[in-house]
Amino acid sequence: MRTKRNITAAMTLGLILIIPGLANAAFTFTPIDAPGSVATFANANSTDAIAGEYDDENGNTHGFILKNGAYTVIDVLGAAGYSSVNGINANGHITGTYLDGSPSHTFHAYFYNNSVLTTLDPPGSNRSEGGFLNEQDQTVGTYRDSSDKRHGFFWDKGVYATGNVPPAFDTIAFGINDRGQIVGDYVDTEGKRHGFLLSNGTYTTLDVPGATLTVAEGINNAGQIVGLYIDADKHQHGFMLENGVYTTVDVPDSSASAIYSINAQGEIVGFYEDANGVAHGYIGTPGR
Template sequence: MPVYTYTTFDDPLNTSGDGTLASGINDTGHIVGTYADASGVHGFLLSGGSYTTLDAPLAQQYTIASGINGAGQIVGVYFSNHFGHAGLHGFLYNKGVYTTLDHPLATDGTEAVGINAKGEIVGFYGDSAGNVHGFLLSGGSYTTLDDPLAAHRTLALGIDDKGRIVGSYDNASGRHGFLYNPSGGSYTTFDDPLATNGTEAFGINGNGQIVGRYFNASGTHGFLYSGGSYTTLDDPLAAHRTLALGIDDKGRIVGSYDNASGRHGFLYNPSGGSYTTFDDPLATNGTEAFGINGNGQIVGRYFNASGTHGFLYSGGIYITLDDPLATNGTNAIGINNTGQIVGNYTDNTGAHGFVETTVPNPAPPAATTADLILRGSSASPAVAGQYQIYDIGNNAILAGYALAQIGTDWQFAGLGGFFGSDTTDMLLRNSVTGGFEVYDISDNNITHDAFLGNVGLDWQVMGFGNFSSV
């Protein structure tokens, strides 16, 4: 298994028990978040190992950094008590310069929530009548986003690189999701046709596909809106709640569902419409999936008797992400396309942000002539199902590394050359279903996995060989 290097985000100026929290990361590894001290709450940027405190010049009490794009532009909100400038104000931080973002019609605060690659910003503001309006700031001009069906509240929550905006609005009939398309200025309401108690849109990908949830008498249901059609996302194992939280540009969706056995993460693959449950093998009290990147790697958290643990699911393998400094839980929140993971952990001093960077196991030493694989048999959560690989040469162990931790219901079945382009591979068999899973191994790392199918448990493995003519 690769080495997972954790870097704690404790802003050096943090003194409050509320801690340091990481809220966003872009594809160059720049991270934004917040920290607290005796004077209040402050935003920060962590770039190249250096912290930059983000205190808007007119801020009092707090500055919150909400999002960052690939160019390093940061948006957020600050609070001020200054005469003539009191209340909530959005801001843009770009190359050391703060620009206050006050919608010209705002009398009860402005908040900037998201920014895309073009520097277009979305958020919402309040007026003197108690109404809330969404807005788009593009090219220096504000456009108010009031869904024509809204009564008193429209929130613009996300924007993609094509300028399409998702959010929600309220009226007498409840809460509704919407998509705003800047080409023509059209609003499309997201009321899942099966909803009776509201619809909310949470995410949009580069292809304009939208995910969220809706409510009716039978519970909470996820949905996908694509090409004008709604697809309900009810995991077939769910009892009354499925929640779709994120979608990548390949249309793969992550979320969670509930049933009598607890909470479970899921991946929905539009190719074939298949659901894959994410129950971390070490979980006893539930698993939740929070984010997915363009490579299909998924992050989230799971719960067991020892607490809350982050996880990475990659190539069919679950990797527990417990920050070594955590004593009261680790949460993996987001992952970028380079595989860097952000989240937070808790110890007796409070909450701390972290970034995790993956370093693959090194290749075997040149003198290696064979390898040994061992499996942990202890009931300890840190050892159960843990596979170790040892490089052997000249009657000596030359190196050893963690390979993977796999659920104990998967039993070792054998080794063989099941994939022609790498070295020896490992085959495991599920003791409950009889399913076979092959793990491709190369240079001390699991590079891929594949499910071969279920075979009745009354059929036992006898051996492997090249029985074909090729």
């Protein structure tokens, strides 16, 4: 459900277009491949754990947590072949998406606090997707209404706020930090997809220079934003935005790259496709 498989709070106003320069970044990359996987996606990281999802050879998708070198498989009880983990915080609490076992096979967002799983279906939704969460367990995600239009949502201890980037056709919320800043993407009235930052009630549009599509996926407390973009040649790249400068991040020898999360130490996680089109998760450690 996450924007991963090769691209495929009262909220107010004001769009600001950022057009900074484009640079290149140096990271040390370590692949992440869950045991028994045919494809792995690292969707989230805290300072001591990585979380995501993987596909097995039978076509089922499982969530996972990787901590101290050990994998823990996350399958939501009663899920019908699909569970993902899209967010993890320092307390080990997680968020994600699962497919229920009902005849309609509906996707639902969820929050799990190590003992209780809470399904997150905002009022008026017919399906939902979980994004990231912060240290206060505030969670963001996306839902579709009865007309199939997507809206972002914010959930805090049972209370929902929903909103859209004005005047967007679709809005998707992916990341949140401890300051309550939210990132994601939206589709404008002409059908083009842009990233966005929501901070103190103001929306800022994020477009990587030269990109035909930009998606903001994660944000840390320092305000570093990560995501992915498509260039004019239809190639997918990861990016980081810091102090007004966009940095391209590509895993070496990959045919496509994406960044989904950045932690307080500046470590990034995401996925890349190798020369054979196989998806692998990774962690990227910044050069010092």
